[in-house]
Amino acid sequence: MLNLNYIRSQFPGLETDWVLLDNAGGSQIAKPVVDRINEHFYTSNVQLDGSYPHSVLAKERHDEAHRKLAEWINASDPRELVMGSSTSLLVRILADNFRRILRDGDEIIVTNCDHEANIGAWRDLGNYGFIVKEWQLNPDTLRLESKDLEELLTEKTKMVAFTAASNVLGMLNPVKEFTRIAHKYGAMVCVDAVAYTPHRLVNVKDTDVDFIVFSFYKTYGPHYAMMYGKLNILELLPGFNHFFIKDPPYKFQPGNYNFEFCHGLGALPDYFADMAEKHGYNGEDNRRDKFRYIYSLIAKHEEKLSKKVLDYLNTRNDIKIIGPTEYSSDIRVPTISFVQKNRDSREITLKTDEHKVAIRWGHFYAYRLIQDLGLAKQNGVVRISMVHYNTLEEVERLFRALDHAL
Ligand SMILES: Cc1ncc(COP(=O)(O)O)c(C=O)c1O
Numbered sequence: 001m002l003n004l005n006y007i008r009s010q011f012p013g014l015e016t017d018w019v020l021l022d023n024a025g026g027s028q029i030a031k032p033v034v035d036r037i038n039e040h041f042y043t044s045n046v047q048l049d050g051s052y053p054h055s056v057l058a059k060e061r062h063d064e065a066h067r068k069l070a071e072w073i074n075a076s077d078p079r080e081l082v083m084g085s086s087t088s089l090l091v092r093i094l095a096d097n098f099r100r101i102l103r104d105g106d107e108i109i110v111t112n113c114d115h116e117a118n119i120g121a122w123r124d125l126g127n128y129g130f131i132v133k134e135w136q137l138n139p140d141t142l143r144l145e146s147k148d149l150e151e152l153l154t155e156k157t158k159m160v161a162f163t164a165a166s167n168v169l170g171m172l173n174p175v176k177e178f179t180r181i182a183h184k185y186g187a188m189v190c191v192d193a194v195a196y197t198p199h200r201l202v203n204v205k206d207t208d209v210d211f212i213v214f215s216f217y218k219t220y221g222p223h224y225a226m227m228y229g230k231l232n233i234l235e236l237l238p239g240f241n242h243f244f245i246k247d248p249p250y251k252f253q254p255g256n257y258n259f260e261f262c263h264g265l266g267a268l269p270d271y272f273a274d275m276a277e278k279h280g281y282n283g284e285d286n287r288r289d290k291f292r293y294i295y296s297l298i299a300k301h302e303e304k305l306s307k308k309v310l311d312y313l314n315t316r317n318d319i320k321i322i323g324p325t326e327y328s329s330d331i332r333v334p335t336i337s338f339v340q341k342n343r344d345s346r347e348i349t350l351k352t353d354e355h356k357v358a359i360r361w362g363h364f365y366a367y368r369l370i371q372d373l374g375l376a377k378q379n380g381v382v383r384i385s386m387v388h389y390n391t392l393e394e395v396e397r398l399f400r401a402l403d404h405a406l
Contacts, residue, residue, distance in 0.1 A: 002298070007275070018357070021357065021359050027387055028389070036263055041260055062259055107133060112137060114192055116366070135160075136148065158187055158188065161191075164192065165332075170332040172330070191213070198220070221264070242254075272290070309334070312402070320341070344378055346361045348382050
């Protein structure tokens with residue numbers, strides 16, 4: 001069981017009389033991350049790579065944080081981590097690199113159900129002689145199916161872009177399986193993990209993804225993002241920087257980037273490792289083992305939260321859950337969307353606001369999904385999005401608000 005008193009004490013932003021259940025919009029930031037950002041500002045806020053001690057310290061802090069972040073996602077080399085202001089921008093930079101190396105007639109596959117960040121940047125390559133194909137969600141199961149992907153793939157496919165977890169449906173995609181299928185045809189994959197990393201541990205080696213991108217402001221950090229890319233591919237790509245900057249990751253990071261956030265984010269893997277120890281981890285002193293241990297406790301807690309919310313919604317026959325109705329942590333994360341028959345989704349959340357319960361309505365930039373499911377006329381879905389620091393008591397407060405709103 002998670003020690004929620006301890007966990008919540010690590011998130012000062014939770015000290016509010018509101019129940020915050022819009023975490024897929026933005027999570028609270030962990031205190032150790034804020035403390036380290038401040039530490040950078042107060043003691044090493046200088047340019048990197050100078051010979052004087054403050055600069056040496058800044059560089060050491062930066063490099064140590066990158067080593068920790070690489071270990072957290074199981075990357076072999078910190079040079080595989082490209083930092084940027086947002087996932088949307090990092091995918092744009094990547095797609096622009098592909099624009100410059102692809103040949104006429106090369107093919108790209110995007111879905112119709114993801115956040116536009118990992119669709120639009122790739123679709124735009126259709127304006128440059130490349131062929132863009134759409135891998136559609138099965139509207140009955142609300143899942144992306146491997147067999148549909150196989151039908152779209154050819155030896156000309158160069159990239160398949162999909163998500164690890166949907167920010168609307170909450171469903172988890174089998175990243176390893178989709179990647180294996182894409183690789184069979186010689187295509188690379190670019191995985192959006194923004195709705196995944198708040199809940200599950202990334203393992204780039206096991207899944208063998210070529211690129212995976214996510215944003216820290218939904219994973220207990222500041223507004224900042226990171227893209228992992230396999231080193232040998234990053235080396236081959238042309239880059240997005242001054243002509244004399246040829247090495248990854250710098251060739252994808254034009255201008256100075258945010259050193260204070262880099263140093264701060266080193267505290268995020270530490271938070272998970274420390275939490276494992278506080279929750280009875282007694283294995284070897286191996287950080288990946290600690291991560292696996294605590295993430296499995298997180299998944300169990302999230303399963304309880306999901307079950308409670310799904311059970312509540314399932315008791316009402318005027319409610320349709322948009323996503324898997326199963327609560328199993330193998331199938332979904334605790335991001336739960338629904339619509340009420342003949343109701344505008346916005347109206348519902350304005351009523352839950354009156355109870356100081358923060359949830360959200362809309363298309364959440366999964367614009368094509370909401371259009372294709374015919375939900376735009378209702379102003380999209382109502383989304384309840386929870387993370388490991390949320391409690392069953394908060395879910396009870398949500399129910400009281402929904403009893404009034406629905
Ligand atoms: C699944 C998913 N992908 C991508 C994004 C975009 O992230 P960013 O704001 O860092 O570009 C979001 C933001 O809501 C998201 O939920």
